[in-house]
Amino acid sequence: MSTVEKYDENPATPARFTDPGVPEHHPRRGDLDPRQNKKSERIVLGLFALSTLGTLGFLVAYFALPVGGSPEGIARSNLALGLGLAFALLGIGTAAIHWSKALMNNHERVEQRHVMASPPAVREAAVANLTDGVKDSSISRRGLLKSALVGSVALFPLTIAVPLIGEVGENWNVGALKHTMWRKGLKLTVDPSGRAIKASELEIGSVVHVIPEGLEETPHPLDEKAKAVVLLLRLDPADIKSEQGEGWSYEGILAFSKICTHVGCPVALAEQNTHHLLCPCHQSTFDIADGARVIFGPAKRPLPQLPITVDDEGYLVAQADFAEPIGSSFWERLR
């Protein structure tokens, strides 16, 4: 028994007003005036006719307007087909609704509700049926059988789950997240042409989107690119306050992973005057003159810096892979 008193049993509830009952029905104009009634019928007829015209218009547009690949052709065809379809549908819809509102009997009716719960007698019969069933199955007397049933049914989904989980993650080599294809001596090349870059061709303030040399020859170029894209910038060496490693830049040329350390968007917006990089997805802002330190937004860590130098011919090359995993954080990234 609940000790809580329900408010509907509250003795203080005062007497209430009584329901005046369903308001009187008011006939529509069409119910009294046959001419009005006829007019509504003609409107419904007209709307159905409009729908048929829409369908015909659609068919004419389909056969008469080739798309042909030109933007104007596509736009024209899309508009004509769409308007035809819209009229075909709206005609039917408005006709049906006007019919129901203006011409169908609109007397409100009252229906009684019934409680959802089944009556006690039905409940008792239901419980009796279940009890009989349990008795017939003799399951309550055969404990071993019960365990065997539960055990085998619980185990069999493994036949689907094990191969699914085994195969769905390819080789499950999550360690691959910690490395990119950058290695000592690999040339920095322009995205997407793949042209190698000489340190001498970069002016102060210039920004280049970079991919590693030989990216297209790898088995899965997009997977590699998703980790290895780099943003290359040249600052006035005097402006550089700090970087992530001693000698990682070359004469003011700095290379940073382009993948945001927040959730992995490409950090694509560079502000020349302030040396700021902005991620357009969630606005994490990095100061490249200060080791790509985060100065605003939801990222915590700086963009990893790629150590670079030049080879004998003056082309920019990597000194090594990034010193830490690029991109968004994950549990074992520091292991």
Place this chain on the structure above:
Amino acid sequence: MSTSMTGKVAAGTADWLDSRTGIGYAVKGLARKIFPEHWSFMLGEIALYSFITLLVTGVFLTMFFVPSMNEVEYTGPWTALSGSQMSEAYASTLRLSFEVRGGLLMRQIHHWAALVFMAAIVTHMMRVFFTGAFRKPREVNWIIGFVLLTLGLAAGFSGYSLPDDVLSGNGLRIAEGITRAVPILGSYAAFFIFGGEFPGQDLIPRLFTVHILLVPGLILALVGLHLAFVFLHKHTQFPGSGRSNENVVGYPFFPIYVAKAGGFFFIVFGILALMGATMQINPIWNYGAYDPSPVSAGAQPDWYMLFLEGALRLMPGQAEVVFGDFTVPFNVIVPGMILPLLLLGPLAAYPFVESWVTGDRREHHLLDRPRNAPFRTAFGVSLLTAFVVLILAGSNDLLATHFRLSLNDITWTLRFAVFILPAVAFSVTKRVCLALQRKDRELVLHGHETGRIVRFASGEYVEVHRPLDEHERWLRVQHEPRRPLVIAPAADARGVRRPGYRADRMRQRVSELFFEDRVEPVTPAEYAAAQDHAHPALQAAHDEPAAIAAGARPEV
């Protein structure tokens, strides 16, 4: 003659069908079933009809879309991309937009229908919430509806990602980033979804199966169940004269709602067709094929994902922490996983919380006017406010460029607003509800203002009030007053502490939070008292207008 022919054929068919299915029972029970009428009951219909539109246009799209991440060179008519490398998914989306007649129309209708579907679900849910339609016996249907909302999000996101353009690809990369953030299992979870490293070769085919089979199959099954419950429970109705908890007042399903609801399907589909014809959406040919390097500024997800995007933008990065060797990026976990639970969890649980607080175990078929449930209404508005602040945060870059404001200032403002505004909204809404209830009392007790000022011989001015008719009055007095729970005392007459008192006391405290501030409906006794206290002269004047002319001169 022809009508009797048709009649014979119809009777023959009916006999054939009934002899094999016993469908007569269903037709007898359902054909003239009564449904109440209100505009807000159409919100759920909009969701249903846009879902049907999605199925129709979606089947069309699957005939041409190729769910493959194999690289191909583009040779189609869109010269801007001639010769460029792209996945078959993107190439086939271009083909169905540019070379399949009606293909672009179907794609645009499909996308608009998805946006309208989610909007209709959300507004339908608001209607159900604010009117208390989720109360017993409809809690199960509320949960089904809630699951449909989350399935709608899944359907939307998986579909949006299929064309494999730059915009959707970056969306997927964000999804990968959030998945990776899960403690311990994050990188495995990401491999599970992507079949290895991002982007891999498997994602588009997998999303395709999710988008065209798994999710729509579940939605279809649950929509069927949802509607079956609507028939079983009989629709709720708004309070009014003759409408009680024991009846349903309205029009028969056949023919009125067959015509109205059937017609409304064509209207919804028609308006979506109009949108597809005249309003461009997701022009993927401008974005280019997915490539991990480029991204466009000012990119927005579809509106129903904006709250998540906004939460990601607002969370300060300092929340990422390292324990020993292990990284726990709370800057992603909080907005990406905890916050959706905080926003959606209470929504799912609300019917159960409310029935616990009120101790009410009765069935409710008569809807609440939102003002008559101030706590619930305020709570709902407060949740919506948080949702809207996050949506604004998801568009902070557009706000900055459109209104020439500092992005950082907007972000900082919204970081505070997301906590402050819901609290403000709660308090303001509750007060507005109570004020509206007082206004109802005022109207019942003293009637409508008429604007007619009467001057009496004594020089006194009084405005004439017109009493409410019985239907107007009933609407404002029919609801039952809700009061905080009364519990038995902690100790009985002999001073023995009873068990369970603490639990009851806690429940009472919550109940006070819900119902302490309240305005109760006018009772007949109060009404009678108000009539007695009305200006005696005015009372007379009201009964006999001619008397005014004799004694005083009414002025306007």
